[in-house]
Amino acid sequence: MLHQSLLPLLVSMTLLSGAAAHAQTPPPAQPLQPAAPAAAAAVTDDPYLWLEDVNGERALAWVRERNATADKEFGADPRYEPLRSELLTILDSSARIPAVTRMDRHLYNFWRDAANPRGLWRRTTLDEYRKLQPAWETVLDLDELARSENENWVWKGAECLRPESPRQPYERCLVMLSRGGADAMVVREFDLEARQFVEGGFTLPEAKTDIGWKDRDHLWVASDFGPGSMTTSGYARIVKEWRRGMPLASARTVYEGAANDVGVEAYSETDSGTRRDWVRRAIEFWNTEYRVAVDGTLQRLELPGDATLRTFRDWLIVRTRSAWTTPARSYPAGALLAIRFGRFMRGERNFDVIYEPAARSTLAEIATTRNALVLTELDNVRSRVWELRHDGRAWRRLRVGVPETSRVTIAAADWASDEYFLTLQDFTAPTTLLRRLAGSKFNETLKSLPPFYEARGLMTQQFEATSRDGTRVPYFIVMREGTAFDGRNPTLLYGYGGFAINQLPFYSGNFGKGWLEPGGIFVLANLRGGGELGPQWHTAARKEHKQRTWDDMIAVAEDLVARGVTRPAQLGIMGGSQGGLLVTTVMTQRPELFGAVVAQVPLVDMLRYQGMLAGASWIGEYGDPDKLEERAYIAQYSPYQNVRKERRYPRIFLYTSTRDDRVHPGHARKMAARMSEQGHDVLYFENIEGGHGAAANNAQAARMWAQTFSFLWRQLRPATP
Numbered sequence: 173m174l175h176q177s178l179l180p181l182l183v184s185m186t187l188l189s190g191a192a193a194h195a196q197t198p199p200p201a202q203p204l205q206p207a208a209p210a211a212a213a214a215v216t217d218d219p220y221l222w223l224e225d226v227n228g229e230r231a232l233a234w235v236r237e238r239n240a241t242a243d244k245e246f247g248a249d250p251r252y253e254p255l256r257s258e259l260l261t262i263l264d265s266s267a268r269i270p271a272v273t274r275m276d277r278h279l280y281n282f283w284r285d286a287a288n289p290r291g292l293w294r295r296t297t298l299d300e301y302r303k304l305q306p307a308w309e310t311v312l313d314l315d316e317l318a319r320s321e322n323e324n325w326v327w328k329g330a331e332c333l334r335p336e337s338p339r340q341p342y343e344r345c346l347v348m349l350s351r352g353g354a355d356a357m358v359v360r361e362f363d364l365e366a367r368q369f370v371e372g373g374f375t376l377p378e379a380k381t382d383i384g385w386k387d388r389d390h391l392w393v394a395s396d397f398g399p400g401s402m403t404t405s406g407y408a409r410i411v412k413e414w415r416r417g418m419p420l421a422s423a424r425t426v427y428e429g430a431a432n433d434v435g436v437e438a439y440s441e442t443d444s445g446t447r448r449d450w451v452r453r454a455i456e457f458w459n460t461e462y463r464v465a466v467d468g469t470l471q472r473l474e475l476p477g478d479a480t481l482r483t484f485r486d487w488l489i490v491r492t493r494s495a496w497t498t499p500a501r502s503y504p505a506g507a508l509l510a511i512r513f514g515r516f517m518r519g520e521r522n523f524d525v526i527y528e529p530a531a532r533s534t535l536a537e538i539a540t541t542r543n544a545l546v547l548t549e550l551d552n553v554r555s556r557v558w559e560l561r562h563d564g565r566a567w568r569r570l571r572v573g574v575p576e577t578s579r580v581t582i583a584a585a586d587w588a589s590d591e592y593f594l595t596l597q598d599f600t601a602p603t604t605l606l607r608r609l610a611g612s613k614f615n616e617t618l619k620s621l622p623p624f625y626e627a628r629g630l631m632t633q634q635f636e637a638t639s640r641d642g643t644r645v646p647y648f649i650v651m652r653e654g655t656a657f658d659g660r661n662p663t664l665l666y667g668y669g670g671f672a673i674n675q676l677p678f679y680s681g682n683f684g685k686g687w688l689e690p691g692g693i694f695v696l697a698n699l700r701g702g703g704e705l706g707p708q709w710h711t712a713a714r715k716e717h718k719q720r721t722w723d724d725m726i727a728v729a730e731d732l733v734a735r736g737v738t739r740p741a742q743l744g745i746m747g748g749s750q751g752g753l754l755v756t757t758v759m760t761q762r763p764e765l766f767g768a769v770v771a772q773v774p775l776v777d778m779l780r781y782q783g784m785l786a787g788a789s790w791i792g793e794y795g796d797p798d799k800l801e802e803r804a805y806i807a808q809y810s811p812y813q814n815v816r817k818e819r820r821y822p823r824i825f826l827y828t829s830t831r832d833d834r835v836h837p838g839h840a841r842k843m844a845a846r847m848s849e850q851g852h853d854v855l856y857f858e859n860i861e862g863g864h865g866a867a868a869n870n871a872q873a874a875r876m877w878a879q880t881f882s883f884l885w886r887q888l889r890p891a892t893p
Contacts, residue, residue, distance in 0.1 A: 457792035543610060578596040667699050699724040752773060769822055811843065815847055
């Protein structure tokens with residue numbers, strides 16, 4: 173919950189069951205967050221600080237002017253409007269797979285289409301879901317809610333109270349709604365049986381809130397409680413226990429973190445049959461403390477700060493990110509460890525090692541059913557699935573049969589049974605949803621996407637490039653069989669390289685229709701900073717080593733040119749969020765290597781990022797510009813400070829969102845302004861709505877991707893010989 177909201181995520185490329193969040197009118201102007209002294213000193217000569225005033229009249233007038241210029245250019249491109257229409261049809265298609273979560277006998281789904289742009293929260297049964305056209309029962313209609321309240325609500329999810337027994341129904345949920353797709357949200361209690369909000373129930377005003385159930389009459393709330401209650405990262409510093417019927421101001425304070433922490437949260441779990449209450453304190457992005465209530469007192473667990481934990485029945489499951497030595501023994505980085513909860517609390521540290529990585533393999537996902545742990549593993553960026561059960565004496569492992577070449581992810585798992593769902597996809601094979609019971613010999617195919625673009629004749633290969641320090645960097649390339657390596661192929665290279673996020677093969681109607689079907693080559697790079705080859709793949713490119721991410725991207729680009737796949741004039745690069753930082757950085761370092769750049773909701777000004785919205789939460793990833801020694805290495809690559817008037821850069825398309833309250837739109841604004849002032853060719857578009865996903869509904873998402881591919885084809889199509 174909290175951890176996910178801290179990430180500067182990439183713009184989603186996969187074809188999901190719902191579209192992007194819905195639109196909302198701009199909020200009241202947000203005041204500038206003051207920079208710390210060292211950072212302020214570094215930017216006293218910045219003439220574009222006024223563009224950080226998110227909703228300032230001058231800044232928005234600047235945005236509207238550039239949007240008008242972009243609209244005019246895209247409107248003149250004959251491929252733009254047909255593509256936008258095709259992409260919207262794909263995004264609105266009823267053939268998409270509804271992503272579901274089981275709660276008692278129902279499967280719940282949130283769905284957007286042309287008739288329901290804001291979306292429907294709905295449910296059905298498994299028997300109905302198996303049908304080609306299931307019968308759905310609407311639980312909450314956001315379009316109707318928006319009309320009745322004169323608010324364009326965006327769905328942010330629901331936190332539902334787990335019943336005490338698997339045989340009992342779910343009754344109450346906390347529905348989370350956002351204005352314009354921002355991370356800040358309103359919370360309201362909802363009655364599932366009556367399918368309506370609870371009159372006089374739990375309600376929280378708009379804020380960056382983390383909330384969860386303790387029991388039917390108590391909530392854990394970490395939110396904005398007034399002055400001094402938020403961290404410098406913009407997240408809650410204080411967590412409280414709130415009792416039904418009491419004003420929030422009277423809620424009992426459970427824990428207070430420090431002002432310079434990232435944030436805190438509390439939650440309850442009943443995996444062992446008895447409720448355990450937890451507090452999680454994120455000191456830095458990769459430094460976390462866990463506390464559990466024992467006899468009314470919060471007791472801190474003695475674990476490495478970069479380890480993560482979960483519970484499974486009466487087991488404590490720990491995932492290490494770095495090597496850990498205990499009095500009992502040593503454990504490697506990237507391992508998954510298990511110990512009985514009671515034994516750990518008594519001081520024992522002799523864990524069972526239930527997963528240990530190899531040289532180029534890593535644990536990707538973990539889920540739990542009633543009786544099994546489900547793991548997905550990446551072996552040289554190829555998926556495997558395992559089930560683990562403890563038979564009373566030892567852990568037993570079962571390899572689940574799935575296609576060797578598919579990307580496999582855990583879509584959902586049921587705590588009340590051994591049911592779980594897997595999705596299979598790759599660049600050219602439409603997504604398939606499987607249902608499985610742990611221990612079974614068979615997988616049930618529930619749903620499969622139809623093909624949304626012509627993929628016949630396309631093939632996927634995996635290559636490696638050698639980075640500057642000799643590290644082998646894997647990447648995938650998707651192209652037509654028989655493609656001539658004559659250096660003339662329009663090629664799009666996508667990367668991310670941060671926060672241990674994996675970049676894996678995906679099926680996307682957007683990328684297929686917009687890029688692959690017309691004849692483009694697509695490349696997905698697995699850069700250091702990501703987690704595709706284990707924790708060390710990530711830690712090798714953090715803080716003072718971040719240049720390795722940029723070096724890896726450059727190495728892949730050079731390898732594509734050396735193989736004859738393409739040449740610089742036909743090579744484009746694209747990335748979102750951290751990926752936007754990636755592509756703007758390598759553009760400033762090696763401009764001659766690329767023919768076009770697309771940066772979506774990017775980080776750019778790395779000497780001020782820590783004082784802009786959620787930026788302080790990422791200091792553990794990038795370093796702190798307020799510390800002289802750390803600012804020194806950040807300044808060497810920060811794109812905003814390193815773009816030069818005398819250099820020639822490829823044309824860049826910068827895309828951001830006014831309502832992004834995670835990565836400040838001022839990053840993209842200032843980069844566009846500075847590059848334009850220096851005489852470089854910049855195309856800029858800012859969606860007034862949309863949050864960090866950059867699009868608030870299907871129509872805006874279709875526009876964004878049509879703009880992106882229209883831009884890339886104009887820049888990268890080779891001249892007629």
